[in-house]
Amino acid sequence: xxxxxxxxxxxxxxxxxxxxxxxxxxxxxxxxxxxxxxxxxxxxxxxxxxxxxxxxxxxxxxxxxxxxxxxxxxxxxxxxxxxxxxxxxxxxxxxxxxxxxxxxxxxxxxxxxxxxxxxxxxxxxxxxxxxxxxxxxxxxxxxxxxxxxxxxxxxxxxxxxxxxxxxxxxxxxxxxxxxxxxxxxxxxxxxxxxxxxxxxxxxxxxxxxxxxxxxxxxxxxxxxxxxxxxxxxxxxxxxxxxxxxxxxxxxxx
DNA sequence: ATGGCCGCTTCGAGCGGA
Numbered sequence: 324x325x326x327x328x329x330x331x332x333x334x335x336x337x338x339x340x341x342x343x344x345x346x347x348x349x350x351x352x353x354x355x356x357x358x359x360x361x362x363x364x365x366x367x368x369x370x371x372x373x374x375x376x377x378x379x380x381x382x383x384x385x386x387x388x389x390x391x392x393x394x395x396x397x398x399x400x401x402x403x404x405x406x407x408x409x410x411x412x413x414x415x416x417x418x419x420x421x422x423x424x425x426x427x428x429x430x431x432x433x434x435x436x437x438x439x440x441x442x443x444x445x446x447x448x449x450x451x452x453x454x455x456x457x458x459x460x461x462x463x464x465x466x467x468x469x470x471x472x473x474x475x476x477x478x479x480x481x482x483x484x485x486x487x488x489x490x491x492x493x494x495x496x497x498x499x500x501x502x503x504x505x506x507x508x509x510x511x512x513x514x515x516x517x518x519x520x521x522x523x524x525x526x527x528x529x530x531x532x533x534x535x536x537x538x539x540x541x542x543x544x545x546x547x548x549x550x551x552x553x554x555x556x557x558x559x560x561x562x563x564x565x566x567x568x569x570x571x572x573x574x575x576x
Numbered sequence: 577a578t579g580g581c582c583g584c585t586t587c588g589a590g591c592g593g594a
Contacts, residue, residue, distance in 0.1 A: 333583055525581035
């Protein structure tokens with residue numbers, strides 16, 4: 324089973340890239356973030372024609388998450404329970420006995436800002452909910468744009484990013500708290516080359532110079548981590564015309 | 577020194593992203 328995550332930065336713009344990528348990779352499940360569209364314009368028909376069911380939790384302009392799956396999905400769930408949030412950042416569904424949770428974690432804007440506080444609260448709420456969700460679904464995968472680079476080796480220039488947003492100690496601690504539920508970073512289950520990233524700034528030739536961060540992740544419970552055979556970041560779509568600033572991450576279970 | 581890109585909203589400057 325191939326499961327993947329991709330922040331597409333507008334699904335309207337990136338639909339052709341996603342359809343091409345699905346045809347090439349034959350992923351079984353693809354989690355999308357930043358669809359930036361309302362549900363009434365979501366391209367269900369185009370996806371179905373390509374062989375994928377879809378569930379979507381969207382809103383106009385900002386945020387928006389979706390799960391695409393070759394198999395039908397059950398027990399679809401939107402948002403974090405008992406956490407008041409107008410931003411559409413979470414969708415979950417069960418696919419072939421695997422609980423898939425797709426998340427678009429808050430960016431946080433700047434350390435110490437209101438959005439930063441929201442980000443930390445959001446992570447705490449996610450962790451509380453997932454503790455229960457994992458108890459009910461031992462085979463669970465959390466995929467998405469985490470907006471946190473877990474360690475300095477996930478940052479092209481750790482000195483420049485030290486204590487900055489996406490890299491601050493409190494953010495990394497929040498991610499460790501989440502992983503303390505037993506969630507393993509699929510990418511780090513394997514030997515990986517150095518300087519592998521999943522996001523590069525559009526500005527200043529960020530991609531060509533490989534000035535990136537690894538902020539898109541696939542986290543697996545022990546029952547799934549033991550089944551995981553590979554996890555890679557596919558840079559190919561980042562080289563296309565009008566790319567997303569993120570590259571997809573894909574794991575094989 | 578600052579911002580330098582992209583997408584969105586809805587025509588165009590400002591916001592958000594990371």
